[in-house]
Amino acid sequence: MNLFQKLALDAGPILRALTRSRAGAVLIALQCAITLAIITNAIFIIQDRLKKMARPSGVDVENVFSMSVIPFAPNFDTKGSIEADLRALRALPGVVDAAVVNSFPLLQSGGSSMYAAKPGAKGEEYVGAARYEVDAHTLNTLGLKLIAGRDFREDEIRGREINSQYENPVAILTKAYAEKMFPPDGNAVGKTLYDGNQVAIPIVGVVERAQAPWISWGELEYSAFFSNYRLSFARYIVRAAPGERDRLMPQVEKLLSESNSGRLIESMKSQTDIEARTYGEYRAMAIILVSVIVLIVIITGLGIVGLASFNVNARKKQIGTRRALGAQKGDIVRYFLVESWLITTAGAVIGAGLSFGLSYWMVNTFDLPPLDWHYIPVGVCFLWVLGLVAVLVPARRASQLAPALATRSV
Amino acid sequence: MLAHNLFLAWKSLRKNPVLSLLMIGAIGMGIGVCMTTLTVYTLMSNNPIPQKSDVLYAVQLDSWDPNEAWGEPNLPPSQLNWRDTQALLKSDIPKRQVAMFRSGFAVQEPSNKLPAFIAEARVTTRDFFEMFDVPFIYGGGWDAPADRDQQQLVVLTKKTNDKVFGGTDSVGKTLKLDDREFRVVGVTEDWKPTPKFYDLNNGSFAKPEELYVPFGLIEPLQLKSFGNTNGWKPEQINSFQDFLNAEEIWLQYWAELPDTKTREAYQAFIDQYVREQKKLGRYPRPLNNRLTNVVDWMKVNEVVTEDAKVLLGLSFLFLAVCLLNIVGLLLSKFLGKSGETALRRALGATRLQIMQKNLVEVGLIGLLGGVLGLLLALAGLQGVKQLYRNYEKLVQLNGELLLVALGIALVSSLIAGLYPAWRAARLAPAGLLKTQ
Amino acid sequence: MLQMTHISKVFRTDLVQTHALRDFSLNVKEGEFVAVTGPSGSGKTTFLNIAGLLETFDTGTYLLDGKDVSHLSDDSRSRLRNEKIGFIFQGFNLIPDLSVFDNVDVPLRYRGFDGKERRRRIEGALEQVGLASRAKHLPSQLSGGQQQRVAIARALAGTPRILFADEPTGNLDSLMARQVLEMLEEINSSGTTIVMVTHDPELARRAHRNIHVMDGQVSDFTDFSQASAARDALAA
Structure with a gap:
């Protein structure tokens, strides 16, 4: 038995x-x-x-860090300062690339807008996406993977004031958003996105993944990048060579605060910290x-x-x-x-x-x-x-x- | 008799130390877990301004998208646009009213000895201070014209005043905000309403702003919101003025309405205003304007997180498990002592006396468990503090909660002990004296 | 059937050593009905425990049914108890939460009989003690005498070679005690060896042979076998 x-x-x-x-x-x-x-x-x-x-955010979490840039002096040359800062950052040994953005995945702060795949679309044909206003170095700095089309070109990049229209923007979408907007295969490159003001935005590329800034948002994978960065409420993102991040962060803070007294550098944080805090x-x-x-x-x-x-x-x-x-x-x-x-x-x-x-x-x-x-x-x-x-x-x-x-x- | 019963109870606990510790530990853990979640929950649902919470109303106008409500079920947006606040501010129905938003400045002290730093600022109309009972150390708020004209005045919080002026009376002194000179008119006491009911947009437990500047500065200085800005309507926005005239919502609006009559009058006023706007082609949604008092406002905005509610629910189930556990152990203990009980009964103890004796023992266990539970709750709250960095203010045990903890411990253990004590008292005196 | 030679058992506590049995020798033949008597503390319970394999002993040899059980493992001793020995206790030792049927079933399950065999044996045993109709009752619903009969049924159901009875009538009134004793005699007459420990001389006299234990040793033999044989003859 x-x-x-x-x-x-x-x-x-x-x-x-x-x-x-x-x-x-x-x-x-x-x-x-x-x-x-x-x-x-x-x-x-x-x-x-x-x-x-x-869920991966799409960002090279280990090596990216970021900071806010807050200009405050009157008549401050924001554009010139941003360009100079980015040049200095990219020249630092150990820095892979640096970019200026309004927001990035999982930051918990940013903007979203509704877009349609055709002109004159009705209300329900618009689909919201996280709106990333960036420069030509952003994809490389965040470590995003381009799966179709191309990256932004330098000549497509404009700096714009917060209350102003886009200037000849082109867009890169995430794969999930491209598939939503251009079903079934998400073949978006060469097509056009229309915003609420009927501005036509040519799509030049598709990235595999870049999450929205907010995890509570319904469509976490719907994001779009535009080739106009913002002059106010801007953030710098920096991608360090593997293992260099922790050494670079204090160095960057020092470099930037010493190079210009008309703006403040605030809340310098690694992407690891930011994602941990977002999921806290x-x-x-x-x-x-x-x-x-x-x-x-x-x-x-x-x-x-x-x-x-x-x-x-x-x-x-x-x-x-x-x-x-x-x-x-x-x-x-x-x-x-x-x-x-x-x-x-x-x-x-x-x-x-x-x-x-x-x-x-x-x-x-x-x-x-x-x-x-x-x-x-x-x-x-x-x-x-x-x-x-x-x-x-x-x-x-x-x-x-x-x-x-x-x-x-x- | 109580003293004697307590003595017997203590001896009985000592006699079975493992069993006693198990029971005290079980009730302690139950209480500890419950108190931790209950503390977080009560502090989250804390009324931040109890003396006025029923006369302060958040004002909502449904200016949103005709196709889709701002929130379900058919909620109007929680913020207002610039144009509407300008119109509402003209009303003299509310006793006080405030339009405001969160912004920020780079602060420099006059001598430029300190490096500039970013301070979050509330851009607000003057009623803010009296309406929300903000205590002042020095000076006070600004006068009415500052809400309309460009007057570079500032009210500092104690923290900022300590930082910039070393805590001295700075009224009349100046400092630079974004490189412009501002004159200090007042310094507030530390004031941390928890939750931050008047602006729940950027975290219900966010820190209060570090300084206050007049609403009249928005246009001339083109002040930008550090908080949320939302829009639904495609609009051409090419300048700050365009932004101010747009349907974009970014301002919080509160009214102090001391009685029902005033509230009804004000509701009629805002409804009338929206009806007029509809004639101008605005406000495409059906009339849905709301006045919501502080407590309801926190509910609508889900200040108490779902997680806190889930945890509270689970922790009371946890307590139930602990109590069932104790009932089982007590039953074992009392029935295990049935020989002794039978002897006492044979020697003349009434059922009530046996019951009393047992309940004193149970009460003692509950009390010790409650003390242990409090210690565990303190540890638990420390843990919560580590886990939720924003909730630091939430995790303080106060005297009231202390009493609640001991109360729950005592009451629940007595309830748990009732059945075993009764079972033991019910044993026939004779049967158990014989050998089994 | 049971052969003990020079058995001794010492209980040690920190302070004292008690020689519960010393140089104890006894031989019980197959089919015998032996009563062990003696005052309390004389060692008769220790004898019963050792004889019934409930306890081990320190020195000496013990042959049960021809087999040396001196150095058996705990599990083999359990097995032997289950298969060859039946017990009847003074306190009946029925399991209060189990029905009469399930109580009798207890040793049979340890034996590993299948369900049909167990049912047959349980019903047979209950029949034999006259309690077939009470199979579903709980022990607490029975009188003391009935409970002891259930215990006897439990002991018999496994068809033991030897039955140990420990003051089997100690908790019973005289009428019930007589019934139980008659039942034991009946069992004995069908060939089962019985060793009964008692302090009641009246009871002891009904056995074939009395062994009087004193200070852990056999102090006296009384053989009633002739007398009982004569009585049996008379009865017949």
């Missing part, structure tokens, strides 16, 4: 014994049920967050939920240990009798394992329902996707293992009880 058959054989009378008494077993089962509901939903949320955090709440939620899971597993585990220990004490005589009647040590251990397994299984059945109930509540109350059913069997298996591991020590202690307890009058 193999172990599994043996286990199944034991289940009958143990189950019958359980149904006759033991408020304790019911309590543990309920505990397991709620634990399962919490664990499945928490893991589901964690998975959701981790998945979102793992996701990460925090994941960490808190992991802690909650760990704590609840400890609590439930200890609850099972506590109940089993109590049962061992309360059933000393019974265990001795079973031993006298021929139970081997293994039989006694198995008895407690099967009992625990039955309790956790009862808990799992209630818990499966509870998990969906909790998920239903969260879906209705919050903007969360419904629980994927796969999490239930995984959670149930986990609960089983927890129940068996937790009961192991008390069960072993029970098996060490002397058979002679049977003849003692306790």
Whole structure:
């Protein structure tokens, strides 16, 4: 007879014994049920967050850093200053490239606009995209991968004031946005994008990926680059050679603040920091939920240990009798394992329902996707293992009880 | 009797140290987790200005896209455009009213000893200070003309005044903002409404601005918003003036309406205004103008994050698990002592007395668990502080929450103990004296 | 059937050593009904535990059914108890949460019989003790005498070669005690060896042979086999 058959054989009378008494077993089962509901939903949320955090932004995260440029002196030659700064940055040893942009992926600040694929389009034919106003070095600096067409040319680049129209802009789209605008194959190069003012913007290239600045935005992968950079609220981005970033950052800060006193350089940050900060709440939620899971597993585990220990004490005589009647040590251990397994299984059945109930509540109350059913069997298996591991020590202690307890009058 | 019961309870806890620690630990963890999330939740839903929250109203005009509401369900935009604020400011119905936005300046002190630094600024009409009860150390706000004319005046916060003027009375002194001379008219006390209800656009728990300048400077100095600017209508914008006249929304607007009559009058006023604008071809959406008080405003803007709500819900389920755990352990403990209980009953203890004795023990466990829970909550809040850098202000335990924690601990453990204590008290005195 | 030679057992605590059995020798033949008597503390329970393989001993040899069980592993001892030995305890030792049927079933499951075989044996054993109709009852729903009969059924269901009874009537009133004793005699007459520990001389006299234990040693033999044979003859 193999172990599994043996286990199944034991289940009958143990189950019958359980149904006759033991408020304790019911309590543990309920505990397991709620634990399962919490664990499945928490893991589901964690998975959701981790998945979102793992999406690549498209940027060469390790090597890029950025800073804001804030001119404040009256009659400041913003354009001249930006050009001089970028020249100086590109000349620094260790710098791969530098560019001026209004925003970049995951910055949490930026702009978006609606564009259409044909002139005179109606309202619903417009689709929003993150609007990146950049220069000819931006793709190279961010490390974006051009998959069709070409990069911007220097002669296409204009610097423009914030409240002014684009000047002969050309555009580069992300693949996702190109596919949305020019279905089905997203063949956008050579085609034209129209903004709300019916300005025609020729599309010269498509990049594989460049996320929008905001992760909460619905269409994270819809972005468009335009060959007009902005003179106010500008940001410099710098791409360092591998391993050079941390050395370059203070050096760049010093260089720029000393070279010109009519503008301020602010919030110099690595892209690693920026992305971590952008996903900070996701990460925090994941960490808190992991802690909650760990704590609840400890609590439930200890609850099972506590109940089993109590049962061992309360059933000393019974265990001795079973031993006298021929139970081997293994039989006694198995008895407690099967009992625990039955309790956790009862808990799992209630818990499966509870998990969906909790998920239903969260879906209705919050903007969360419904629980994927796969999490239930995984959670149930986990609960089983927890129940068996937790009961192991008390069960072993029970098996060490002397058979002679049977003849003692306790 | 209580003292004696406490003594017995303590002895009983000492007798089974592992079991006792397990129970205290379980309730402690439950309370710790709950208190952590509850603290974050209460502070997020904190009323930042309780004395006036029911008379201050955020003003919303639905100037948005005819095809699509600003937000669901049919929400009007949370900000206004320049033209409409100019029109609204002319009304004398509200007791006070404020139009404002977030901007920033490069600040230089007069002697130029400090390097210039960027300070966030609130560009606002003068009622801001009285309307939101902003306390002043020196001076005060500016006079009404500054809201319309170019007067380069500034109110500093204590922090900025400390930085630039070493904390001295700087009223009448000047400093440079974006290389222009501004005269200080007042210095405010540190004032950090949490959440930052009056402008929730850039984070509900964002730091307050570091200085305030008059609304009248927007046009002459072409002040730009550091906050959100949104538009729906394709418009030719070729100059700052074009921008001011556009449908782009970027200004926050609040009105102080002390009673229902005033509020109704003001609602009628803004509705009338929008109807007139409709005649001019603006406001393509159906009439949907709203006045929302502070508390509702925070709800509409979802100041309490979903994560905080999810965590609060989960942590109360967590507490439920801990309590079930304790019920189980207590049941084991009390029934395990049934011999002793039977003996006490045989010696004349009433059921009530047994119950009392058991409940004192439970209460003691709850109290110790509560203390442990508080310590864990402190640790938990430290952790939250590490995880959420913006929430630093959120994570302070105050006395009230302290009492709540102990209360929850005591009440929940007593509830958890009721059933086991009753089960134990119900045991027949005779049966258990015999050997099994 | 049971052959103990020079068995000794010492219990040690920090302060004292107790010689529970010393140089204890006993021979029980197959089919015998032996009563072990003695005052409390004399070592009769220790004898029963060792004889029933519930406890190990320090020195000496013990042959059970011709097999040396002195150095068996814990598991093999369990196996032997299960297959060759039946126990009847003073306190009945029924498992309160299990029905009469499931109680009798306990040792059979350890034996590894299949479901049909177990059912046959349980029903047979309950029939034999006259409790077939009570199979679904819980122990708490039965009288003391009935509970002890369930315990006897449990001991018999595995068809043991030897039955150990520890004060089997200690918790029963005299009427029930007589029923139980008669049942034991009946079992014995069908060939099962019985060793009964008791302090009741009345009861002991019903056995073929009395062994009196004192200070961990056999102090006296009384053989009633002739008398009982005579009585049996009379009865017949």
